[in-house]
Amino acid sequence: MADIDYTGGNWGCAGRLKITDREKIPAGRYFDEDFFKLEAEHVWGHAWQMACRLEQIQNIGDWVDYEILGKSVIVIRTAEGVKAFHNHCRHRGVPLTDGPHGNCKTKGFICPFHGWRWNMNGESTFVYGKQMFSPELLEKDELALRPCRVETWGGCAFINFDDDATSYRNSIGPVLGRLEAHGMDNLRAEWWFGTVLPANWKIAMEAFMEGYHVMKTHPQLQHTVPMLYNTRYGMDTGGSGAPVNPELSAHENILAQFEHLKLLHSGMAGMVCAKELDIAGQLLDVVLPENPAEALPVWYHLVQEQITRRLRAKGEKVPDLNAVAVSDPVNAVEFLFPNYFLLPFFTGMSSYRIRPLGPESCLFEIWSLAPFAPGEEPAPPMRPTMLPYDSQDFPLIPRQDYSNIPLQQKGLHSKGFEFARLAKNVEGLISNYQRLIDAYIDGVPGEILARANNELGGNFDGKIVDLGLGGL
Ligand code: FES
Ligand SMILES: [Fe+2]
Numbered sequence: 001m002a003d004i005d006y007t008g009g010n011w012g013c014a015g016r017l018k019i020t021d022r023e024k025i026p027a028g029r030y031f032d033e034d035f036f037k038l039e040a041e042h043v044w045g046h047a048w049q050m051a052c053r054l055e056q057i058q059n060i061g062d063w064v065d066y067e068i069l070g071k072s073v074i075v076i077r078t079a080e081g082v083k084a085f086h087n088h089c090r091h092r093g094v095p096l097t098d099g100p101h102g103n104c105k106t107k108g109f110i111c112p113f114h115g116w117r118w119n120m121n122g123e124s125t126f127v128y129g130k131q132m133f134s135p136e137l138l139e140k141d142e143l144a145l146r147p148c149r150v151e152t153w154g155g156c157a158f159i160n161f162d163d164d165a166t167s168y169r170n171s172i173g174p175v176l177g178r179l180e181a182h183g184m185d186n187l188r189a190e191w192w193f194g195t196v197l198p199a200n201w202k203i204a205m206e207a208f209m210e211g212y213h214v215m216k217t218h219p220q221l222q223h224t225v226p227m228l229y230n231t232r233y234g235m236d237t238g239g240s241g242a243p244v245n246p247e248l249s250a251h252e253n254i255l256a257q258f259e260h261l262k263l264l265h266s267g268m269a270g271m272v273c274a275k276e277l278d279i280a281g282q283l284l285d286v287v288l289p290e291n292p293a294e295a296l297p298v299w300y301h302l303v304q305e306q307i308t309r310r311l312r313a314k315g316e317k318v319p320d321l322n323a324v325a326v327s328d329p330v331n332a333v334e335f336l337f338p339n340y341f342l343l344p345f346f347t348g349m350s351s352y353r354i355r356p357l358g359p360e361s362c363l364f365e366i367w368s369l370a371p372f373a374p375g376e377e378p379a380p381p382m383r384p385t386m387l388p389y390d391s392q393d394f395p396l397i398p399r400q401d402y403s404n405i406p407l408q409q410k411g412l413h414s415k416g417f418e419f420a421r422l423a424k425n426v427e428g429l430i431s432n433y434q435r436l437i438d439a440y441i442d443g444v445p446g447e448i449l450a451r452a453n454n455e456l457g458g459n460f461d462g463k464i465v466d467l468g469l470g471g472l
Contacts, residue, residue, distance in 0.1 A: 061105025270368030
């Protein structure tokens with residue numbers, strides 16, 4: 001591909017913060033006001049954003065107000081499918097919603113200022129004192145609510161402020177198919193928590209882009225299966241993370257794995273579902289090969305087979321876990337640019353969304369997603385339970401991540417800290433993400449952005465890769 005011509009025309013005085021070395025991320029990108037404005041315009045104005053879960057808008061007329069950087073979009077279930085409208089009255093601009101969610105089937109939307117009205121399809125249904133206006137101001141198309149791009153995927157509605165953006169599927173790429181194979185579409189939210197973190201949104205995202213921090217930040221995870229982490233990060237073996245400890249018997253290795261699963265259940269609150277842990281717990285004494293390296297994969301295979309079989313017997317629509325592990329492997333964390341990511345495990349997933357509130361503040365939300373038999377789905381959580389970030393009510397693992405994030409934000413301002421330095425084979429996703437942000441700011445054409453974005457899929461703990469963005 002021919003090199004892209006970066007004019008740098010959009011950058012202004014934030015140009016000094018552009019990435020020039022793939023392994024170095026300038027500190028100012030996490031707090032500079034001008035850089036933040038560039039992101040607001042060029043990233044948030046053009047990238048697909050997870051606006052709501054579809055179970056929040058199950059019935060005709062159900063709507064949700066999605067807010068990002070002072071802009072608001074109504075996402076609504078209509079008889080013709082999910083639609084979205086920019087949230088303003090066509091008269092003098094007042095937002096039309098009176099809360100974060102509601103149902104407009106009977107009343108439509110009524111502006112609280114002069115009482116103009118619209119139906120759920122965005123068509124004007126009432127203008128008070130029409131005769132006072134020039135007729136051309138009240139033409140049907142003039143009065144219709146302004147539609148916003150919206151697409152559904154993976155149990156969510158995604159919106160985009162860019163009318164010309166390529167489709168969501170195109171934009172994110174093959175990782176979507178892999179997550180679908182893992183049953184993404186059939187999951188339902190069990191709970192939804194939120195917190196405000198005093199940190200740039202990228203700092204919060206990047207805390208989940210590598211497992212290199214596990215040893216110090218999550219010592220409990222490290223202690224249950226030290227070999228898994230040491231062979232991956234700590235021993236210069238270049239290994240991919242061997243889960244087996246040769247000093248322990250096969251049975252002891254299985255018990256260690258089970259402790260790890262328990263922690264992923266309680267510490268991650270939902271990544272491993274209670275019913276899955278139950279099944280694994282019933283398989284601790286099965287007869288296995290004596291060699292731990294052989295025993296562990298056999299045990300995992302058995303656990304996955306039993307989870308699949310038993311949950312299907314209850315009517316849950318879950319994939320064949322052993323089959324999808326081969327046909328559609330997914331990573332520990334799968335990032336969907338810019339701010340949504342999933343942590344798939346067995347049949348459930350945790351999902352995270354991080355929205356900027358300002359250069360050094362972000363809204364961080366977590367959903368626990370799990371499969372349910374028809375008729376047994378929980379009532380959909382309609383808004384997040386908001387907690388302080390240091391609340392003991394958060395599960396252990398995210399709480400440990402939250403403890404570092406505000407500290408890092410503080411340290412970024414320290415004199416002499418010019419840039420973050422990245423491990424090029426393990427923290428590569430941070431560089432890849434940041435360079436894609438630069439490409440958005442550069443105004444790179446949508447199809448090239450989409451191609452670069454496709455490269456991010458499956459790159460947790462990954463390498464710095466060439467994104468097809470020329471010199472960047
Ligand atoms: S501003 Fe909405 S009716 Fe006047
Ligand atoms: Fe973490």
